[in-house]
Amino acid sequence: MKRLEGKVCVVTGGGLGIGAATCLRLAEEGARVAVTDLDVDAGGKSRDAIISNQGEADFWFLDVTSQNGVSEAFEGIRERWGRIDVLVNNAGIAGVNTPPDEVRAEEWQEVMNVNVNGVFYCTKHVVPHMRASGGGSIVNLSSIYGIVGAPDLPAYHASKGAVREMTKTDALFFAKDGIRVNSVHPGFIWxxxxxxxxxxxxxxxxxxxxxxxxxxxxxxxGEPEDIAAGIAYLASDDAKFVTGSELVIDGGYTSQ
Ligand SMILES: NC(=O)c1ccc[n+]([C@@H]2O[C@H](COP(=O)([O-])OP(=O)(O)OC[C@H]3O[C@@H](n4cnc5c(N)ncnc54)[C@H](O)[C@@H]3O)[C@@H](O)[C@H]2O)c1
Structure with missing residues (x-):
């Protein structure tokens, strides 16, 4: 039996990059995959790639900065497949690459809206569905930039540090519900x-x-598939004793 057989997995930002590779991998592991993205073309292609690969998937439009949109999309997924077992909070943007004193407040806010508020909205609205299924797994995309500093992308660093800490707090809140919450910290992925x-x-x-x-x-x-493999592990019951942890997949970047 495949590791994710019978599970329904939702991936935000599933149209491109790490999200698309994750959708494909989760489907290969037997999951029904809800590909979600605000990029309809990319999301549709990601869904079609899964179906061509004999997997099961559908696409939902989802902008993670819209709380109502998140709630409605998750309701739609549950109506379609009866449950939600896994959420991958992958959607993210880099934001501007200027020193902090040159970042405009709107630029800072845009990164926080997607990378932090998006994770909050998606987590908030998936938890009732996971409770109804008796548990679940939430995988949050942080970054090496949520662990170490670098003189670039200041809003991105702050947002990924927030995601790292939200993961641990959520893991503690939801442990009694059988919902595991972990973060993944990729190095640079092409x-x-x-x-x-x-x-x-x-x-x-x-x-x-x-x-x-x-x-x-x-x-x-790294390649997107390097991260997808780690996400599939955290999504699966192989990681049933893993919560609040940080999975670093970075080619040794943060070991220096
Ligand atoms: N690529 C890297 O080197 C790297 C390293 C560490 C962490 N990460 C994190 O991994 C995640 C994916 O990164 P990637 O490199 O694949 O990015 P990408 O830009 O290649 O793809 C991101 C996807 O998210 C979607 N998206 C953007 N804003 C959205 C929104 N508001 N609502 C819904 N979808 C939205 C885009 O349409 C796109 O399909 C991000 O959270 C990123 O911060 C990436």
Whole structure:
């Protein structure tokens, strides 16, 4: 039997990058996957890739910054498949790459809205469904930037630190409900988010990637599938005694 057979998994930001790889992996492990995203084209392609791979999936439009939208999408998923067992809080944005004293309040707020409020809304509205199913697993995408500092992306660092701590608090609140909550901390993973950072860097995409590669002791940046594998573990009953933990998948970045 596959590890996620019978489980219904919801992934936010499931259209691209780590989210898309996670949707595919969860489906390969036997889950019914609710691909959600505000990018309808990317989300539809992610769903279609699962179906072409003999998996079961559907797409729901979901902007994690809309509390009503979150609540309605989760109701729709539960109506369709009867339960929700796993939530992957993956949707996230990098925000501006300027020193903190040059970040505008609206720029700061935008990152917090997606990366922090989005995790709050999705967690708040999935918990009743998980309680109704007798438990569940919530996996929050933090980052190495939620553990260590770097002189870039100040709002992003703050948001990922918040997600790391929200994870531990939520793990304690929901342990008695059989709901596990864990965070994942990727190093740099080559996705559209990082490709955009590379394009905006001014040093050229190839030079940017080489610099990033060298920052990881293993010698290169990661792939979305490296993170999807860790998320699938935390989603599954193999991790039934794991809650409030931090799964670092970073090619050794934070060991230095
Ligand atoms: N790529 C990395 O190096 C890296 C490292 C550490 C952590 N992370 C985290 O992993 C997660 C995924 O990152 P990625 O690199 O795959 O990003 P990405 O930009 O490649 O993909 C993000 C997806 O989220 C969606 N999204 C953005 N805002 C949304 C919103 N408001 N509501 C719903 N969906 C929204 C986008 O449409 C997109 O499909 C993020 O939380 C990111 O912070 C990424």
């Amino acid at each position: 996705t559209p988010l990082v490709e955009k950072l590379a394009r905006d860097s001014g040093e050229g995409v190839e030079a940017f990637r080489k610099t990033l590669d060298e920052r990881h002791p293993i010698g290169h940046v």
